[in-house]
């Protein structure tokens with residue numbers, strides 16, 4: 001093992017003082033940074049980035065208030081590195097129900113700084129330089145830099161949209177293409193259901209195919225399920241960890257931000273067998289060591305409130321689902337009226353809209369070499385005051401063209417925000433008609 005002491009640092013010339021570490025080169029451009037700033041600068045109606053613009057549920061706010069007022073000094077001090085005891089106990093209880101197996105809160109759960117850090121700990125804790133990690137495109141954009149920092153090599157398998165796809169059921173995972181990506185170098189596959197950006201909910205058949213390949217090639221499955229509560233139209237969220245032979249090779253990733261509409265809390269978790277989770281725990285202990293105690297305590301109380309209500313009319317998750325299904329349908333109607341062809345999502349809170357029916361000449365407007373969806377979104381934000389996200393950001397270089405005729409909208413927005421968006425879209429439609 002090589003140990004680096006401060007004295008062995010290479011001598012720097014003045015030229016390379018500001019040089020990034022090689023592992024970071026190429027990752028400085030980030031779709032969120034550009035398009036969040038653009039939305040802000042142009043005061044656009046933000047139908048792009050995935051955060052709710054409404055208050056969180058009352059019981060979550062009340063829990064945080066109680067923690068703030070608590071006279072127990074311990075809620076303001078360091079807590080257990082792998083996760084605050086009250087929170088891992090609540091998560092253990094919840095996922096014991098969901099996974100239909102007894103989850104040990106101490107060894108089978110890790111609490112992290114959002115789902116982001118769960119993913120990062122999975123890659124850093126389990127992937128060695130040269131290991132391959134299969135990603136299904138489009139994929140949540142942080143997977144690639146995180147895998148690369150670990151020295152892993154992403155291998156891409158695109159979902160293929162049928163001609164004139166109207167639902168995310170029309171985005172298909174090709175069996176042969178998927179199997180061709182597996183080899184003895186494959187360490188892991190990342191799946192995301194319900195999916196960002198398209199909103200696909202993977203079927204039992206698709207999960208079984210992935211599970212069979214994981215077992216055949218002895219591969220870990222990292223299952224990003226941050227939108228687990230958001231499925232519509234009678235769809236069911238299925239957990240790959242519950243398929244035969246999959247618990248022992250799956251890390252399930254969740255997010256408090258998506259679960260309780262509190263993205264700013266940045267708390268997430270990984271759940272899996274202790275043999276895998278311990279590697280993530282080791283990694284996390286080198287990054288943050290432990291997360292903020294007050295928010296973990298409040299999140300635990302929020303789960304304790306919600307768990308007995310799950311699947312009842314009183315459940316926050318039930319209400320959120322029906323509210324979002326209504327907003328999804330409102331957004332689809334609006335987009336259709338202007339000439340977009342929305343792809344109706346089965347889950348999550350994003351919607352892809354096909355722009356090919358809309359005639360705007362971006363080349364005159366935007367001389368960059370960026371894909372058409374980047375140009376479309378810049379134009380839409382600056383000229384029409386509506387912010388969205390370009391989905392080609394969620395594809396490898398080779399497959400960017402697959403996302404470039406779409407733009408991604410987010411519908412977890414107040415009705416008033418959707419109405420402002422509708423007003424702007426209608427003004428635009430009137431101009432198009434002239």
Ligand SMILES: Cc1ncc(COP(=O)(O)O)c(C=O)c1O
Nearest residue numbers: 114115116140196226255257268
């Ligand atoms: C698919 C997916 N995974 C992970 C994350 C990160 O979640 P968190 O905010 O909990 O870090 C997001 C956030 O948008 C996401 O869409």
